[in-house]
Amino acid sequence: MGIIKDTLYRISNKQFLKNFKNQSIFPYYHIVRDNQVAHIENLYQFKNCKQFLNDINILTTNYKPINPQDLLNNKNLKNNFLLSFDDGLEEVYTIIYPILKKNNLKAIFFINPNFVDNNEGLYKHYISIIVTHLKKNNFEKSTLDKISQKLSFTYNTIEEFKQKFINIKFSEREKIKDILVVLNIDIKTYLKEQHPYITKKQIQEMINDGFYFGGHTMTHPPLNQLTHEEQKKEIINSINWLKENFNINYSLFAFPFSDKSISKKLLNELFEYDSNIKLFGNSGLKKDIDKRIIQRFSLENPKKQTEKQIVTENLYKYFNKLIGKYNIKRK
Incomplete structure (x- = not known):
């Protein structure tokens, strides 16, 4: 989390959550499962099913769920939440999708087309x-x-x-x-044998059931390690792949790893590609240069209390306002 966030987390109280409901939040995850798996266990920690269900209970108790279509229709949202899941791992179909259906929640799943159907991996x-x-x-x-x-x-x-x-x-x-x-x-x-990633058939089933999918680049590179044209190609090709394979008419995209190095030039070119595109970063509760860029924060850490994490993100927002870092600057 960093020194400041760790400090804010320690002093936060879950009772404060009722005071932080005037802003919509966009929590994200990668995976939910009850045991470890080789392709993930050395990269990051994740929540089990019970912990994820607890998150859903907390979110639905304190916020109203967003249907992604409302986001695409540019509705004014307040005191809402929308879940998203990165990397297109198999568990989004086998575990997360059934849980969301049972709780009448929609979500966005951001995928890397090169890994769909498990012929190649990240x-x-x-x-x-x-x-x-x-x-x-x-x-x-x-x-x-x-x-x-x-x-x-x-x-x-x-x-x-x-x-x-x-x-x-x-x-x-x-x-x-x-x-x-x-x-x-x-x-x-x-x-x-392990089929770590989702399949085309599973994606189609979820789309038919009212769930939304977005690009996450073709191969999940750290974009700051690519040229401008390579970045643009990775992003737009991943969105186009979804449109061509599943006949969807919207553009959703989440930046892999981080959006901090993304240039104003690239963002403007993505807005030219589709003026109604929605882009998702992971910089927390910050204001970006355009309303079409939505900033998220992770609720994936199983060692952190969910209410305290949401309170911490809000406290960190006010800290950033005090030091002049609430508004994201793009070069």
Whole structure:
């Protein structure tokens, strides 16, 4: 969270939540499940079904749910909430979708088309699979040395190795595939048996049931590691893929990793592509340069109390107003 947010979280009280209902909120998640899975467990923590149901209870008690169509119709929303889910993981269909249906809630699911149907996977997920494999072999030093040499980094401890390995650049992703081969990890079999991602058939079923889908780039790169034209292509191609495959007439997109480096030029080009596009960031309760850019915050951390997290986001909003950082600036 950062020092300021951690401090605000410690001093916050869930009883304060009733005082923070004048602004709509847009919480997001990636996955909900009751046990660990190799392609996620080394990347981030997530909530189980019981915790997610508790979140839904808190949100529906304190806020009114948004139908994404109201957002697309530019309705004035106040004291509302809208859930969204990034990366198109299989659990959005097998776990999250049934829970939302039962609670009469709609949501937006942001997907990477290259991974739909499980023929290919996200490089970060491959890294997590490799770390799980290394863990099972007690992080054998000779293997760690081979990997670090291939990726041109040095390390002194296992923790330092993991940190550097998990944070390698997008441009190194092809080397990750080579490491899978060296370690005898059959990634095609993993994708076939574990099916980490949603399928076209599942997406169609959810769309037919009134749920919404948006692009999340084709391959989930950190956009700040791409050229301007590469960024634009990744974004627009992911939206167009949904339109072409599912006959939808709207444009929704969520920036992967972070939206902080996104330029004003790129945003204007996306607005030219579709003047009614809705873009989703993850900068919390902040005001962006255009109302079509919606800022979200994560409720995924299972160690944080949901009411206190929402209170913290609101307190952080007022802190940012005091120091002049509430309004996002784009270059």
